[in-house]
Amino acid sequence: MIKKRIIFIGTIIMMGLFVILYRLADIQLIHTESFSKKGVNLVQESVSQRTQEVVIDDGRGRFTDRNGAPLRDQVEPSLVIFPFSKDIEWPVEQLTKIINISESKLNHLLANIKKPAVLSKKEGIHLTSEEIESINNLKIPGIFAIYKQSPIEESIAEHIIGITGENPELLRSKYPDRSDLSYKTQIGITGLEKAFDEFLLPDAETKLLYHVDGDGNPLFGINVKYMADANPFYPVTIETTIDKEIQAMSEDILSKHKIEKGGIVLLDIETNNVLAMVSKPDVNRAEDATLANHMIQPIFPGSIFKTVISAAAIEYGLDDATRQFDCSLNLHGENDGGQDDGMLNFERSFAKSCNYTFTTLAEELIKINDSVIEDTAEKLGLVGPVGWNGKVFHYDNFKQFPNEKLGKIWGANEDKQIKRAVHQTAIGQKDVKVTPMAVANMMATVARGGERKKVRVVENILYKNGTNMYSFTSNSIDGEHISPFTAKSMQKLLRLVVTDPEGTGRRFQSLEVEVSGKSGTAQTGKKTEQGASLYNKWFAGFFPSNQPKYALVVVEMDTTSEESGTNASFYDIVNELANRDL
Structure with a gap:
């Protein structure tokens, strides 16, 4: 019995010694340059200690x-x-x-x-x-x-x-x-x-x-x-493609107008390059929520989406200048006393952002072609991905914006047969979500006469000695696009938003440079602690109107409509760029 115990204990001791010896061998001989899952180089670590x-x-x-x-x-x-x-x-x-x-x-x-x-x-x-x-x-x-x-x-x-x-x-x-x-x-x-x-x-x-x-x-x-x-x-x-001075100016303006959540996207219309992109809140490494770039995340666009409905209406000949819409009715065609704009034609409906006009047009468009809304959104470069992607060396689908999320129009195909779902979709609510970068891309597409391009933020990869490793030269997109006539008509509508005495962008009439654009207020379904509803407040457009150079989007998210700094920020950025170019 004693002999068996001695043998058992001896075996345990030998096994323990074997484990220790193996561990020492693993550290000193086997995995000296790649130890543990972290791949620690023990030789380098021992040297660094000295x-x-x-x-x-x-x-x-x-x-x-x-x-x-x-x-x-x-x-x-x-x-x-x-x-x-x-x-x-x-x-x-x-x-x-x-x-x-x-x-x-x-x-x-x-x-x-x-x-x-x-x-x-x-x-x-x-x-x-x-x-x-x-x-x-x-x-x-x-x-x-x-x-x-x-x-x-x-x-x-x-x-x-x-x-x-x-x-x-x-x-x-x-x-x-x-x-x-x-x-x-x-x-x-x-x-x-x-x-x-x-x-x-x-x-x-x-x-x-x-x-x-x-x-x-x-x-x-x-x-x-x-x-x-x-x-x-x-x-x-x-x-x-960023311009450091413009980027810094844009960041300062958003801070000045106390936009705590939201941001801006500024594109060069000719190249579709990003000149500035700001997302709020600022990056805080201790808070994962701040790492998200809201400019490439889908959010409710509100009346910005009426740009799509308008373009589709023009493409399908529903933009009769003599037709009048009763803008005293709400989006569902009901007289609830909330609207008092009276009878408006198509153009002034766009300038004043009349909901009833665009819900009516959306119904008519879907009867003609039930995929017309999403097809037109794609032609305008609004649905994505809109960021540069393509083949780069061994990457078949390299993305300059790897965290870009796709927007969407419909939650379910069946919604196209439900009137109230169509109405909500027509004014950029229900399931419609698009990224601010995509909205900027849509404005640039219209300003270029309908030519679609991918949004680019990097132009070259340069070697240390200054020679070129790779250039992101082409960012054109093949496929269908809106007609030049539609693009020209949309340019006039976007300009009317500012020039109309009652247009939603009339504030920008006082700028030295002519601006074209569209406002938007989207319900988010959220409320403050005090019970006030929160909205996404937008203004998106391009300037100068006669020779477009910049496409700009400003959005403030989760704000009360009275507190929004969207228009003030848009105004100041345009003004700064106008002074810079003069």
């Missing part, structure tokens, strides 16, 4: 606006001081003279650092290229003047650019062949960071480093190593 370093450039690609201005990171002149410099003698006076700070201040700084210190504008160090050269010519051990990659002072276009984050498991699943990537490598989570992630991945970091012992003292003398990637092609630059 290393102090300053990363000059993390190697990830960067973003610029259409003029080459940085949108996220910039190269900033900086002074790097390693801790061991406080224990050796060097010409302190010469350095302080160059950087224009007192010797006592520098000595105080040196006395307190335990890790490499990076000093730049934030710390009052403003270095010129000549001063950088002078500092490095002093050849002081542990002190370097460099150009360091750093975030720009004020964040801009955050919803377009997107965010990055660490996700080791996702990294390994997306890029199984990139064993050279550290598990700490940042990957794109939203926006362009997500769309272009494979192009943006770092090839190697550029850094200054030196090795230390357990007490932080230099391990191999005081030589600091400069490690840089010699690859002339990476990191790449994503050249966006």
Whole structure:
């Protein structure tokens, strides 16, 4: 019995030792460069424990606006001081003279650092290229003047650019062949960071480093190593279509008018490029809800959708100029006392946004062709995806807006046979949801005479040496489109919204530039804590009316109609752009 117990205990001990030995072998011999699900490189980690370093450039690609201005990171002149410099003698006076700070201040700084210190504008160090050269010519051990990659002072276009984050498991699943990537490598989570992630991945970091012992003292003398990637092609630059100045101006205007939820989309009509796109609320990494770009999420359009019904009516010859509609009736043709516009023709019905006119026309259109509404919406570029997509290298369907959601017109095909469902659809309610970017695209399509294009926010991917990796040259869309006659008629209707003395856009008559557009107020089905109904408030259009250059959409979501800053924001953006172009 005792012998059996000894054998049993011995077996357990041997098995335990075997597990420990296997674990040691796994750590030291088998998976030293890819340990655990995170793919931790144990060799690199052991070295990093004995290393102090300053990363000059993390190697990830960067973003610029259409003029080459940085949108996220910039190269900033900086002074790097390693801790061991406080224990050796060097010409302190010469350095302080160059950087224009007192010797006592520098000595105080040196006395307190335990890790490499990076000093730049934030710390009052403003270095010129000549001063950088002078500092490095002093050849002081542990002190370097460099150009360091750093975030720009004020964040801009955050919803377009997107965010990055660490996700080791996702990294390994997306890029199984990139064993050279550290598990700490940042990957794109939203926006362009997500769309272009494979192009943006770092090839190697550029850094200054030196090795230390357990007490932080230099391990191999005081030589600091400069490690840089010699690859002339990476990191790449994503050249966006954004205009940084216009983007910043648009963001400021929305903040000025206290639009807390909503945003703007501004397109160049000729190219269909995004010049500015703002989504509110601002990005807050601690709150997932703020990461959504509302400009590519479907929401109720309200009377903006009457643009589609009008275009369909013109295409099918239902725009009789002599016909009168009783706009004292509600959308269902009932006299509930809520309307008092009297008899209006088709054009003035559009200018004053008479519901009854467009519910009547929608009924008549569906009797002619029950798919006419969705077909016309597609011809106008309103249903998507409307963002650029196509073949790029090994991607068969690369998307510049990977988080873009599709809009829809009908909840069920049977609704086309239900009068009240048709009525609600005709005025952009019921199940109609479209993205603000798609509405901007519709306005640009009308302004171009009916030519449809995909919305583009990136024009080129550039190698590090400035040569071109890829250009997103074509963004035209094949297929049916509205006729030039329909487009011209719609341009007149959209202009009448502003010029009519009772038009819903008459506020914009005082602008120096002529504006054409359409307003919209959509019920959301939500209420405030006090019980007040919440609406989506829109204004969408293009300008100058006679030679369209810009298509602009402004929407404020979940607001009470009295508090909306939509029209004020639209007005100010148009005014700023007009002054810029004059």
